[in-house]
Amino acid sequence: MDRDKQILERIKEEIDFVSETLEGIDRDTFLANKTLQHAIAMATLNIGEWAKHLSDQTLLSEKGSAFRPAIRTRDLYAHGYAILDFEQVYETAICDLPELKEAASNIINS
Numbered sequence: 001m002d003r004d005k006q007i008l009e010r011i012k013e014e015i016d017f018v019s020e021t022l023e024g025i026d027r028d029t030f031l032a033n034k035t036l037q038h039a040i041a042m043a044t045l046n047i048g049e050w051a052k053h054l055s056d057q058t059l060l061s062e063k064g065s066a067f068r069p070a071i072r073t074r075d076l077y078a079h080g081y082a083i084l085d086f087e088q089v090y091e092t093a094i095c096d097l098p099e100l101k102e103a104a105s106n107i108i109n110s
Helices: 002-022 027-031 034-052 064-079 086-108
Strands: none
Touching: 002 034, 002 086, 027 034, 027 086, 034 064, 034 086, 064 086
């Protein structure tokens, strides 16, 4: 479980990077900035990559189930990068990642 907690801390760091990078950035600004788009997509991909390394015990737990969509998102971003919908990338960053950070914190603190 200590290894999982280290991974979860790394996931939280990536989510913090996304949050700090997008602070004050609205959807239109994001969609007009290729550098932002690629940075946020890569950070989201990294989150899913870290989640892939969580133990089965954590991933199969009720709290850990929140990380399975992050893994699927990673696979989508990695294998379909050329056709990414950056509007969806923005929505994921704004709506889904804060919830994922909360799930990580809940596991770390349990």
